[in-house]
Amino acid sequence: xxxxxxxxxxxxxxxxxxxxxxxxxxxxxxxxxxxxxxxxxxxxxxxxxxxxxxxxxxxxxxxxxxxxxxxxxxxxxxxxxxxxxxxxxxxxxxxxxxxxxxxxxxxxxxxxxxxxxxxxxxxxxxxxxxxxxxxxxxxxxxxxxxxxxxxxxxxxxxxxxxxxxxxxxxxxxxxxxxxxxxxxxxxxxxxxxxxxxxxxxxxxxxxxxxxxxxxxxxxxxxxxxxxxxxxxxxxxxxxxxxxxxxxxxxxxxxxxxxxxxxxxxxxxxxxxxxxxxxxxxxxxxxxxxxxxxxxxxxxxxxxxxxxxxxxxxxxxxxxxxxxxxxxxxxxxxxxxxxxxxxxxxxxxxxxxxxxxxxxxxxxxxxxxxxxxxxxxxxxxxxxxxxxxxxxxxxxxxxxxxxxxxxxxxxxxxxxxxxxxxxxxxxxxxxxxxxxxxxxxxxxxxxxxxxxxxxxxxxxxxxxxxxxxxx
Amino acid sequence: xxxxxxxxxxxxxxxxxxxxxxxxxxxxxxxxxxxxxxxxxxxxxxxxxxxxxxxxxxxxxxxxxxxxxxxxxxxxxxxxxxxxxxxxxxxxxxxxxxxxxxxxxxxxxxxxxxxxxxxxxxxxxxxxxxxxxxxxxxxxxxxxxxxxxxxxxxxxxxxxxxxxxxxxxxxxxxxxxxxxxxxxxxxxxxxxxxxxxxxxxxxxxxxxxxxxxxxxxxxxxxxxxxxxxxxxxxxxxxxxxxxx
Numbered sequence: 167x168x169x170x171x172x173x174x175x176x177x178x179x180x181x182x183x184x185x186x187x188x189x190x191x192x193x194x195x196x197x198x199x200x201x202x203x204x205x206x207x208x209x210x211x212x213x214x215x216x217x218x219x220x221x222x223x224x225x226x227x228x229x230x231x232x233x234x235x236x237x238x239x240x241x242x243x244x245x246x247x248x249x250x251x252x253x254x255x256x257x258x259x260x261x262x263x264x265x266x267x268x269x270x271x272x273x274x275x276x277x278x279x280x281x282x283x284x285x286x287x288x289x290x291x292x293x294x295x296x297x298x299x300x301x302x303x304x305x306x307x308x309x310x311x312x313x314x315x316x317x318x319x320x321x322x323x324x325x326x327x328x329x330x331x332x333x334x335x336x337x338x339x340x341x342x343x344x345x346x347x348x349x350x351x352x353x354x355x356x357x358x359x360x361x362x363x364x365x366x367x368x369x370x371x372x373x374x375x376x377x378x379x380x381x382x383x384x385x386x387x388x389x390x391x392x393x394x395x396x397x398x399x400x401x402x403x404x405x406x407x408x409x410x411x412x413x414x415x416x417x418x419x420x421x422x423x424x425x426x427x428x429x430x431x432x433x434x435x436x437x438x439x440x441x442x443x444x445x446x447x448x449x450x451x452x453x454x455x456x457x458x459x460x461x462x463x464x465x466x467x468x469x470x471x472x473x474x475x476x477x478x479x480x481x482x483x484x485x486x487x488x489x490x491x492x493x494x495x496x497x498x499x500x501x502x503x504x505x506x507x508x509x510x511x512x513x514x515x516x517x518x519x520x521x522x523x524x525x526x527x528x529x530x531x532x533x534x535x536x537x538x539x540x541x542x543x544x545x546x547x548x549x550x551x552x553x554x555x556x557x558x559x560x561x562x563x564x565x566x567x568x569x570x571x572x573x574x575x576x577x578x579x580x581x582x583x584x585x586x587x588x589x590x591x592x593x594x595x596x597x598x599x600x601x602x603x604x605x606x607x608x609x610x611x612x613x614x615x616x617x618x619x620x621x622x623x624x625x626x627x628x629x630x631x632x633x634x635x636x
Numbered sequence: 637x638x639x640x641x642x643x644x645x646x647x648x649x650x651x652x653x654x655x656x657x658x659x660x661x662x663x664x665x666x667x668x669x670x671x672x673x674x675x676x677x678x679x680x681x682x683x684x685x686x687x688x689x690x691x692x693x694x695x696x697x698x699x700x701x702x703x704x705x706x707x708x709x710x711x712x713x714x715x716x717x718x719x720x721x722x723x724x725x726x727x728x729x730x731x732x733x734x735x736x737x738x739x740x741x742x743x744x745x746x747x748x749x750x751x752x753x754x755x756x757x758x759x760x761x762x763x764x765x766x767x768x769x770x771x772x773x774x775x776x777x778x779x780x781x782x783x784x785x786x787x788x789x790x791x792x793x794x795x796x797x798x799x800x801x802x803x804x805x806x807x808x809x810x811x812x813x814x815x816x817x818x819x820x821x822x823x824x825x826x827x828x829x830x831x832x833x834x835x836x837x838x839x840x841x842x843x844x845x846x847x848x849x850x851x852x853x854x855x856x857x858x859x860x861x862x863x864x865x866x867x868x869x870x871x872x873x874x875x876x877x878x879x880x
Contacts, residue, residue, distance in 0.1 A: 216872050220865040222677070225670035226858040232663070233844045233851045236792050237712075238783035242704040253786030262787065275839075313704060315695055316844060317852035322859060333873045346880040445866025446880065483680040485863055490679075 195299040196571050197339040206294040206334070211271055213333040218272060221444065223326050227268045230323070233316045234258065234265060240310035240320060245560050245585040246303055257310035257320040260300050263293070264327050298336050301327045302574075305582055306441065306566030307526040312558065324566070328442040340570040341438045345446050348434060349453075355400045355434035364433060367403045375411040381635055383414050384423060388430025388461070394494070395458045396428050397435030397478075398469030399603035406606065409470050412626025413496050419633050420503035426467060432457040435474035436603075437481070440527075441567035451481035458491050466493045470624045472525030472602035473565075479533070495528065497601060497625060501537035504544055511545035515632040519548045521595035522625075523586070523609065524559035525602035532557050538601060538625055545632050552589040560585045562600070564608025579615045583608060587616050601625045637820045644827040650736075652831040659838035660846040667850040671857055678860040692852045708777055715770035718763040719799070722806075723830070725755040757810060764807045771800040795840060801829035 194201060202209060218224045240257040241247045247255040254260075270276040270287050301324055308321035331337060344356040353360050359367075368385040375383040386392065394417075402410055417426055432453050439447025458466055466482060468475045478493045503509040522542060528534040535556045542549050554560070563583025568574060586609070590598055600609050601624050609622045675681045694700065702709050723729060730749055738747045755763075775796045778784045805826035808815040815822060837845060844851065870878040 213873060216869050220868045220872075221861060222674045222858060222865075225667075225674060226854055228670065229667065229847065229851055229854055233841060233847050235841055235844075236784065236787045236789065237708075238781060238787055239701075239705060239708075241783040247783075251782075253782070256783055256787055258787050311855060313701060315698070316848070317691065317695070317854055319855040319858070322855065333869060342880060349880050443866065444861050445870045448861070448863070448866045480859055483682075484678055484861060486679075 194295075195574065196302055197573050198336055199339050199342060200335045202291075202294065202334060202336055204291075206291040207289040209334045210294050210297075210330065211267075211289065213330045214267065215272070217326070217330050217333060218268075224272070226319075226322060226326075227265060227272075230261065230316075230318050231265045231269050231273070234262065234318060235316055236262075237315065239313045239315065243309045243313045243558075245307070245309070245563065246305070246582055249581045249584045254296075254300060255303060257304070258314075258318075260304060260327075261318060261320050261323040263297055263300060264323055267293075294336075297327060298331055301331065302338065302566070302568060302571070303577070303582075304566060305526075305561045305563060305568055307561035308530050309526070309558070309561065312530075325440075325442070329444055332443045337442055338567065338571050340572065341442060341567050344436070344570065345438050345443075348436065348438075349446070349449055354432065354453075356436045356438070357400045357404060357434075359400055359403060361430060364403060364428075367407075368428075371407055371411055371414070374407065375415060375630070378411065378631060379415055379633065379635065381415070381418065383411065383418050385410075385414055386424075386427040389427040391462045392425050392427040393464045394422065394426040394467040395461055395463035395465070395491075396426055396467045396469065397433065397454060397474065398428075399436045399471040399474055400434035401436070402469060402471075402603055406470075406603065406624060406627075408627040408630060409624035410626075412624065412628070412630035413469055415630050415633055416496070416500045416503065416509060416626060419509045419635070420499065421508060422499075427461060427463065429457040429461060431460065435468050435471055435478070437474055437477035438567055438570075440473050440477035440481075447477060447481055448485045451478065451485045454478065455482060455486040455491065464491060466491050467499070468493065468495050470496060470601040470603065470626060472527035473604060475534070476527035495534055497534055497538050497541070500626070500629065501541055504541050509629075510634040511541075511629065511632045512634050513545045513547055513632075516546055516597070516628055517548060518596040519550060519594065520546045520597045520599060520628075521550050521552055521590070521593040522555070523552070523562060523598055523600045523602075523605060524555060524557075525600070525605050526559065526561050526565055527602070529557055529559055538599070541625065541629070542599070546628070550593050550595055552593045560589055562586050562605040562608040563612070564604050569604045569608045575611070578608060579612065583612045587612055587618070590618060590620065596620050597628070598622050599625050599628065637824065641820055641824050641827070644824055644831065648831060649827065652834040656834040656837050660843070663838060663843055664846050664850075667847060671850075674857055674860055677862040679863055680860050683856075688853045688856060691856065692849045695848075695852060708774075708781075711770050711773050711777070715767060715774065718767035718770070718803075721755065722760055722763050722767065722803070725753055726760040727754040727756060728810075730754045761807070761810070764803050767803045768800055768807070771796055771803070791840065795836075795842065798829065798833060798836070802826050802833070805829065 236258060238256065238258065244255065244257050266287060267289055270280065271289070304324045306321045306324050308319065310320045311318070328337070347358045348354060348356045365387065368387060371385055372383060398410060417423060437447060437450040439445070439450050454466065466478055468478055475495045482490045482493050500509065504511065520542070522538060524535060563578050563586055568578060568582065598609060598620055600606050600622055606622060606624065612618070613620060613622055730753065734747045734749055738744055741747070775793065778788055778792065805822050808817065809819065809822045809826055812819060837843060
């Protein structure tokens with residue numbers, strides 16, 4: 167099995183952990199604050215019923231339960247199944263775990279079958295254990311959806327299943343802690359970066375950007391009446407300085423230096439609600455829109471981040487109130503500027519062989535696929551594609567919030583990310599461009615773990631040093 | 637036997653056919669209402685018709701997905717062609733249409749449908765044989781492929797067998813020389829199995845004959861969540877003071 171070396175390496179850690187956790191009898195796939203100890207099936211059904219009552223999932227479930235073909239095409243595109251070959255990792259199998267519960271407990275035929283045909287399926291606690299692992303083995307990349315003849319959106323079902331679990335307090339601790347910090351404080355962002363620390367970071371970024379480009383590049387903070395309010399994933403302020411400097415430099419080069427701002431109350435684009443809870447999703451979106459309204463901004467500008475872009479693109483029209491602000495990804499702006507000749511890029515700055523990783527959340531529907539490629543072709547002469555790419559890209563293996571869960575590191579390295587590793591090896595590039603905070607962390611870890619001879623950068627990292635200033 | 641055959645051909649056929657049409661109409665209505673509800677209770681009411689149409693038509697002729705599991709895809713596609721065309725257009729079936737329409741439309745004694753839609757015996761034979769072979773192939777592929785086998789339920793196999801019966805009996809009925817069973821029995825089996833399929837279509841995955849477009853566009857519709865639903869759910873589960 168592919169996972170053997172990793173389990174050996176991680177063995178000492180595990181024994182430490184298990185001594186701590188011996189009190190809680192079961193070993194789960196991920197850490198959680200309040201694992202369900204008894205009566206889980208009943209609690210799950212209660213949560214399921216409540217979710218169905220107030221949401222629109224019943225309509226989707228009604229359709230999926232009627233048309234599901236069990237054809238198995240989805241398995242041909244699932245990066246997890248391709249590696250494990252475990253039938254339990256087939257997207258349709260996972261969806262069916264939820265659909266069969268819906269059919270059995272929430273439809274008339276289910277009731278009739280139980281009453282008159284002694285249907286032998288009764289939800290038990292072990293089924294919940296299977297679900298809670300299965301739903302987080304899926305990275306919600308939605309690649310399988312492209313291949314389903316009936317259009318069943320297994321990503322939607324994963325989202326719903328995780329939401330139901332979260333309403334019975336089952337969710338990965340990593341996501342829960344970050345979300346709590348973002349919504350309940352005391353500092354109100356996922357990485358708990360206080361405003362003074364942000365100001366320090368920004369000063370540092372401005373100095374550094376001036377050193378690199380020889381230009382005065384500003385990071386406006388908390389300014390009113392600007393067109394764009396910028397939300398980067400807040401972890402970028404600690405980990406991805408170059409990407410942020412690149413974004414600011416690109417904004418200056420396209421003449422928007424004085425027309426954008428970072429919020430000084432809410433400056434976090436991360437929205438883990440997309441991964442596991444509509445409730446969280448809605449609240450984060452409302453906070454984001456409130457910040458834009460407070461600053462009297464016009465548009466929401468998202469940095470290099472896949473899930474932040476999609477959660478805002480989908481969520482703002484739903485929960486952003488009347489006349490919701492449009493959502494723009496920084497790559498769309500840069501693309502326009504490069505196309506109009508406002509940004510000129512030096513084709514000699516990066517002679518290395520370069521490849522591009524499509525983050526699932528912005529590429530799967532074809533939203534941001536061609537724009538970055540257009541930018542890349544303007545200044546990176548030695549560009550190779552990974553196959554498949556674009557809408558059919560492989561997930562990096564850290565999607566759906568799993569990248570934040572350090573306890574499944576081995577899974578991410580040896581199973582979830584294996585297809586990406588194969589792709590990156592085959593492309594043979596020296597630089598992998600990953601314009602997404604989650605993907606960056608995962609791809610960095612993959613490169614380290616598998617000792618790949620390449621480095622990982624954001625698109626704007628490269629733009630930062632390639633802009634030709636007039 | 638003659639009486640049974642007459643009964644199966646006449647009232648039973650009409651009843652099962654009408655049942656199928658009405659039940660499918662009900663399903664379509666349910667799905668249209670569901671879409672209306674979703675658009676009513678969420679703030680994002682925009683639909684892009686061209687996108688919706690494209691997501692359906694892309695899979696009417698799904699050439700772009702032949703790369704994955706090509707054998708299965710091609711078999712399944714050809715199978716569907718025969719499955720749709722023979723029951724609708726085979727010349728003896730067109731007679732049924734003509735007779736049925738004449739009884740439904742008032743003041744019309746007889747109806748003759750244009751000749752070019754009538755499929756002659758040779759094409760129908762060919763398509764029927766293709767359907768039978770494809771059904772067998774799909775059955776085997778389902779049983780052999782580890783993926784399909786893992787997610788298949790008994791009904792997935794049973795339906796394939798059921799679907800093959802009217803095609804096999806139909807073929808035998810028009811080729812009496814090959815038929816070991818009496819003609820009337822063959823026809824009775826042919827008609828009854830077809831009627832069983834009519835009745836089962838709305839209740840099984842065969843409902844996709846009408847629901848196919850709704851599944852295709854589901855991904856565009858159902859990611860729209862109602863405003864405040866999360867708050868209500870959290871409140872009902874954990875009280876107004878619900879914590880993250």
